[in-house]
Amino acid sequence: MRANLEQQVENFRERxxxxxxxxTHQREIIYRAxxxxxxxxxPEIIYEKVKALxxxxxxxxxxxxxxxxxxxxxxxxxxxxxxxxxxxANLSEHHHLVCVxxxxxxxxxxxxxxPVHLKRRPPAGFRITRASVEFRGxxxxxxxxxxxxxxx
Amino acid sequence: MRANLEQQVENFRERxxxxxxxxTHQREIIYRAxxxxxxxxxPEIIYEKVKALxxxxxxxxxxxxxxxxxxxxxxxxxxxxxxxxxxxANLSEHHHLVCVxxxxxxxxxxxxxxPVHLKRRPPAGFRITRASVEFRGxxxxxxxxxxxxxxx
DNA sequence: GACATTTTGATAGTAATTATCGTTAAATAG
DNA sequence: CTATTTAACGATAATTACTATCAAAATGTC
Numbered sequence: 001m002r003a004n005l006e007q008q009v010e011n012f013r014e015r016x017x018x019x020x021x022x023x024t025h026q027r028e029i030i031y032r033a034x035x036x037x038x039x040x041x042x043p044e045i046i047y048e049k050v051k052a053l054x055x056x057x058x059x060x061x062x063x064x065x066x067x068x069x070x071x072x073x074x075x076x077x078x079x080x081x082x083x084x085x086x087x088x089a090n091l092s093e094h095h096h097l098v099c100v101x102x103x104x105x106x107x108x109x110x111x112x113x114x115p116v117h118l119k120r121r122p123p124a125g126f127r128i129t130r131a132s133v134e135f136r137g138x139x140x141x142x143x144x145x146x147x148x149x150x151x152x
Numbered sequence: 153m154r155a156n157l158e159q160q161v162e163n164f165r166e167r168x169x170x171x172x173x174x175x176t177h178q179r180e181i182i183y184r185a186x187x188x189x190x191x192x193x194x195p196e197i198i199y200e201k202v203k204a205l206x207x208x209x210x211x212x213x214x215x216x217x218x219x220x221x222x223x224x225x226x227x228x229x230x231x232x233x234x235x236x237x238x239x240x241a242n243l244s245e246h247h248h249l250v251c252v253x254x255x256x257x258x259x260x261x262x263x264x265x266x267p268v269h270l271k272r273r274p275p276a277g278f279r280i281t282r283a284s285v286e287f288r289g290x291x292x293x294x295x296x297x298x299x300x301x302x303x304x
Numbered sequence: 305g306a307c308a309t310t311t312t313g314a315t316a317g318t319a320a321t322t323a324t325c326g327t328t329a330a331a332t333a334g
Numbered sequence: 335c336t337a338t339t340t341a342a343c344g345a346t347a348a349t350t351a352c353t354a355t356c357a358a359a360a361t362g363t364c
Contacts, residue, residue: 008241010280016331022341035241040257042236043321051231058344063321065342066239077233078238078248078257083321086230087218089160089187096245096363097278098228105192105230112272116285125292126249133285140277174310174361195352210313215352218310235352236320317354326348328343334336 008035012074019072028052030065031074040078080136082107095132099139108135160187161271164226169226181205182217183226192230233257247284251291289296 002131012031033049034041041049047062069075080103088107095108116131168175171172185201186193193201199214204288221227240259247260268283 024330024342026343027302031241033167034239038259040238040240042238046239056344058346060161060322060345061343067322068342069241073243075241076243078240079233081231082234082237084196084235085218087198087222087227088192088230091225091228097274097280099278100281106188106275106278108270112270113272114267114269117267118260118264118287119265119266122249122287122289123258125253125295126258126289126297128249128287128289129252130288131285132288133283135270135274135280135281136282136284137217137278138273140242143277143279145300148160150212162351176360177309178312206314210312210315298309305362308361308363310359312357312359314357315355317352319352320349320350322349323346324347325347326343328341330341331339333338 005032005035015072015074020094022074023070024052024056026061027068029057029064030062032071032077093130093132095129095135095147097135099135100136101138101142106131106139157184157187164216167224168228173220173224178202178206178209178213179220182214184226185222187287245282245284247287249287249289249293250265253290253294256291258291260285 009028009032011030013023016027023025029050030046033046034066034119036048039045043059043063043066046066047057047059050057050062052057058129068096080098080100086105090107094111095110095113097106097108098104118131122128124138156216161180161184165175165181168179171177182203185198189197189201191197195211195215195218198218199209199211202209202214220226222229232250232252238257244293245262247262247265249258249260250256253261265285268285270283274280
């Protein structure tokens with residue numbers, strides 16, 4: 001279940017202090033905008049929402065704080081590969097192992113993973129055509145070169 | 153197991169003909185470049201590989217053909233959200249339902265999906281920190297407005 | 305092989321994101 | 335509570351990834 005909103009915001013303040021981040025008005029409004037969104041918003045969407053409350057805010061501030069929050073583990077990116085299109089020719093069912101640091105993708109055969117299935121009916125007429133698992137973690141090389149600072 | 157390369161290329165030619173696509177030298181080399189890649193390449197990487205064989209090729213040709221191939225179902229994009237960063241504040245384990253057309257993302261609670269686990273040992277020292285399932289399909293609104301032409 | 309149609313290459317244009325830098329606000333010392 | 339230090343902000347230029355345009359070249363068909 002979803003914790004109550006003000007509680008989550010208080011937790012946010014706590015974690016900012018713990019991470020040595022200044023608590024600015026802009027930061028709290030940006031974080032709230034993501035918290036209150038169900039739709040996994042893009043930076044542009046967040047910018048629009050925040051601008052309704054802080055008309056003078058800069059788009060750059062939104063981007064900077066999004067990254068600050070990701071680095072501090074307060075927000076998470078839905079995909080680690082948003083920067084550039086990544087392709088595959090393997091059209092058979094399979095799964096992926098992704099390194100959160102170097103973004104390398106390794107295929108896992110379908111048979112390597114316990115069968116995936118949705119226990120409930122998908123929401124409101126959604127027609128599922130495919131299911132694949134993404135395992136995130138650190139590849140051997142990245143694990144060696146660094147400690148994991150923020151989960152992704 | 154991986155079908156042999158020349159067989160896959162022959163299958164590619166077949167499917168191009170079936171889709172009414174001209175068989176150009178550029179197309180075959182681009183498709184081969186993806187086929188021969190283990191690393192789920194970006195358009196830039198493909199461009200570099202292809203340029204070694206066709207020095208005069210244009211980057212635009214690479215991009216156009218990648219999209220032609222995706223539309224024809226010959227290639228698949230690893231993530232549907234490479235165009236723009238998408239965020240979430242929900243840090244607990246959960247899964248996603250994604251519409252291949254409108255790119256909407258809906259959360260599924262961890263308990264809605266049968267437990268995910270890797271049956272074999274992850275390759276070469278990879279440390280997994282998280283596993284999540286992406287269900288792809290068409291949301292109700294998109295299913296109504298169109299037929300599914302290419303799988304993603 | 306000639307013609308109609310696609311595709312290609314060069315390049316200009318656009319969207320998303322990042323860097324720079326002077327100004328302002330937050331944190332902390334006194 | 336004021337001054338000082340430091341971090342963050344806002345404006346905007348720059349960059350990166352991608353897309354559109356269009357004349358020239360290659361493909362497929364008859």
